[in-house]
Amino acid sequence: MNSLNLNKRDVNIPNNAKKIRRMGRVPGVLYGKKINEFLFEVGELELCREIAQNGEHGIINLDINGEDYQALIKDVQRDPVTHKIIHLDLEELDHSQKIISTVPIQFEGEGYLKKKGMVLQKEKDSIKVECDANKLPKYIKININGSDNGYVYRAGDLEVASELSIIDDLNTVIASVTYERKTVSDDMELAEELNNKNK
Known part of the structure; x- marks a missing residue:
């Protein structure tokens, strides 16, 4: 090592x-x-x-x-x-003694959301945990495949090993799913296209 x-x-x-x-x-x-x-x-x-x-x-x-x-x-x-x-x-x-540390959250399945025209709004990219030093994970995964518009993920939705305790409030929002917002330029392009079609 x-x-x-x-x-x-x-x-x-x-x-x-x-x-x-x-x-x-x-x-x-x-x-x-x-x-x-x-x-x-x-x-x-x-x-x-x-x-x-x-x-x-x-x-x-x-x-x-x-x-x-x-x-x-x-x-x-x-x-x-x-x-x-x-x-x-x-x-x-x-x-x-047990340690308290911050562990990154790894979101899996963002490709699925993109195909459906949705995005994941990440509120937190890490979570605070307590555990034995030799049990500290590099990251904690959460699978967002199958999500739909309006889904909200909270700290309590994270699946962690039994030897790990989440210190952050379990009701803390870590991410939410929404439809992809079009930008102003996208809307202008769409309006221009419609305008040209009507001429």
């Missing part, structure tokens, strides 16, 4: 975070019972590889001065323009 190598960050250097980013590295903080608060820097490419594999709220293995740790990704801050990662917050895992 790959481990992300974290190096201690020197906070006494002025504008240290900017210098780190220019070198292709990402500043961050790891906090927890054993580690307390550890300010680190990590290679951007290695970090992106781990996030692609485990998701933005997944669990990653760490190597700090030859010692192994596991941590939950709590927050990934990105540059609003370039979308590059500019800061990372990690929480050291305590395997004796």
